[in-house]
Amino acid sequence: MKLLKKNWITGALALMLTISLTACGNNEQAEKVTEQTPTEVAPTEQTKPTEEQASDLSTVYPLTVVDATGESITFTEAPKQIVSLSPAETEALFALGLDEQVVGVSDFDDYPEAVTSKARMGGVYSPNEEAIIVAEPDLVVTGISMSVEATEKLRELGITIIKTDPKSVDDVIANIELLGQITDQQAEAITVVDKMKQERAEVTEAVKSLTPEQKKKVYIEFSLGWTVGSGEFLNELITLAGGVNVAADTVGWNEISEEKIINDNPDVILYNMNVKDETTQETLDQIIKARSGWDQITAIKNDAIVGLNDNLVSRPGPRVTQGLKEIANAIYPELLNHE
Template identity: 30%
Template sequence: MATGATTMTRLRGLVVIVAWLVFVADLQAQAPQRIVSIIPAVTEILFAIGAGPQVVGVGSYDNYPPEIGDLPRVGGLIDPDVEAILALRPNLVVLYITQVDLTTQLTRAGIPLFEYSHGTLADIPTTIRRLGNRTGHAAEADKVALDIEDGLVRIAEAVSRRHRPRTLLVIAREPYSLRNLFASGGSGFQHDMLELAGAKNVLDGTMRRAVQVTTEMILQAAPDVVIEVRTVERLSPAEIEKEMEVWNALPSLPAVQNQNVIFLTGSDLVIPGPRIVQAITRFALVLHPDAPLPTQ
């Protein structure tokens, strides 16, 4: 009898342990309800796939979609605010894979993480699907990803067999000056955007995402088109004209001679997220205005 009672006691204990393990596993599998995203692209993705109501904090440099306006800000790539993040009691934090110190601190605090890195154009739908699976929105994420993939194919078809102008994509420089100018190199999503829009990146031989270039390098590259992008949503016509006038310092540049210096504004042009088809279409429209491009 004693042996039987002991066996039953052990069995009951085993059942309790198994039930607890199942409960913990279910809890871990549940979609996170308090998400902090430090990354503008990921914040956009979360709202696009229907996970917006689960977001409780965003990066200090996030500005889209408008629904994030009242959410707490928790710093960014260089200046994450650990205390602010912890105060939000998140059960998922999305951060850059390069934020090693932040990863260590949040891991010690027992907070689940989703590590992100900027990749190529092809990585955007993959990231969207991964976030959908992680947040409980797999079906919605797959639809967003499929729409992007379809849009990219339609752009490629629209500009196929057209002349590909040699283009310099400028992503940053000093205001009203050609100093400290950075342009898209031959790798990364911005290079992919430019090429898919029907251009030939004049810096495609430089296998870096961003390249600091001098005026001598620009003259040597001799682009037929210069496209400048700014993250600000709006600049006055006078400000844009003043910014474009700085290129007159290079009168021998083909883009200047042919009046093909183009200035575009908007965060969609620099964020690898759900608006990527819209952004590439904007590039394609200035490169191939008569192409049968998809409408947004």
Template identity: 30%
Template sequence: MESDKSDKSVVQTPLSVTDQMGRRVTVPFPPRRIVSLVPSQTELLFDLGLGNRVVGVTKFCIHPQEARTKAEVIGGTKNFNFDKIAELQPDLVIGNKEENYQAGIEELAAKYPVWMSDISNLDEALQMIKRLGFIVGAKAAADAMAEKIELSFSELASSVPANPGTAAYFIWRKPYMVAAPGTFIDDMLQRAGLRNVFADLSRYPEISAGQLAAAAPERILLSSEPYPFAEKHLAEFQQICPAARVKIVDGELFSWYGSRLQHSARYFQQLL
């Protein structure tokens, strides 16, 4: 379902919905001018055929490639340009509890309908895809996408070993930071058949080289984002844990919870 941004012929009616933070939001349905503050949800909107309704994105909305040329860049995920957003006159703003910042969201919510996602596992991601699809008028496509993703992970579950291997997943260097329980990445690790060696910690803790050596993971996964880990970093971690298998992994397939999930399960099978 694709329409020109300036198409005023679409009749809109108020739609009252609840977002994933439990907030009640009234959205003009279907929305014609959408600002997305979340890269994975920007990609989702384009993949649902709604690219022409996306008028604003962040500088981190790199997928699809044309997102930042077709839409106005309104800053980063944690520093919005409110003047640019006002010029765009959005009738729907889409944000995320973790990726955006509370003060900025509250300022936007005082002026525009703001629908927030809150995602820490696959089930919540699938719920977001279906609920957002309904809100933007692409319910059938979103439901089909969610079903496809759910099926791919069911197939993955049947192929993972009964005894999970151990892993540490790094998102940052200097200081070292890992993904621990309570994060979407940790849920992906479990579904890929891996047990997080930092299961006693939470969210994104800083750890030391000594803690990593003591945890002795079988695998050390270095994410391609947000820190740009590269081949040159492998030896650094191999020195700390000589017995571990150290590998650069596609961080988007572990942490983007929109339409990119269509490719994650197969990637995990090939990777692990």
């Protein structure tokens, strides 16, 4: 069965930087670092400057980071031309005020609106290598799913590539902080992540009083016949929202067992509202409701089947905490304050 759907799985697989931020600092810190010694970003510590320090922050170069593949990258200055091959990272770059520095994006980028004027660099898995070379970037940001062959080829040509792979909201926040450090936009990064932390706190505060017995069982399906288990940030979003993911006993992305979902009997079903059957034009919720035996599931009996904006919840970028709020509203509409 063919489906028209956005490449949301790419977002779920996109971007984590397995480093932390020890090279952040104000001018006083900068004086303590010699020009001959690159600033090393330690993988186990993270500098978290206060909001009061934000206006004084500046990145100390040279700056060395290590990406999700273990590749060590040194920056001698802030990148001036950036290609993003991940919609999530593109959103982060624009949120950091780097519109002018972004010279190319993936074919799947659609937010913010300003990306429509950017050159297209092909797909996320197999990008257009020629287009990237022509763009002459001094930084390419991509997800872990970009092919090893394409990555090696571009690196052999001297193109700096950072691959990321977030597994939690904290990972997403760390990525944005790091991009702010690499690009010398640390004050902007603080503004972005503070908003994300506030949105996360709104949700966790609203659901903190739920007892284990009150927590609802949740099933999520964003691509026909596929769900997500533990070890992925989408599973964490369900947990943060006070839900219990019925697929948490599996790891990563999995094809579903229809019988298992019936036995799990979720209280709420979440689905991608942008998926349709190409032939019948049936939406994913219609397909789910029509499955044999699923009419006995509590969520379907109670009409607790809710469509989600896939871009908000599947892209590990600055809007992911808005996606968290959407999930929480879907599970516990009575608990969150509605404006």
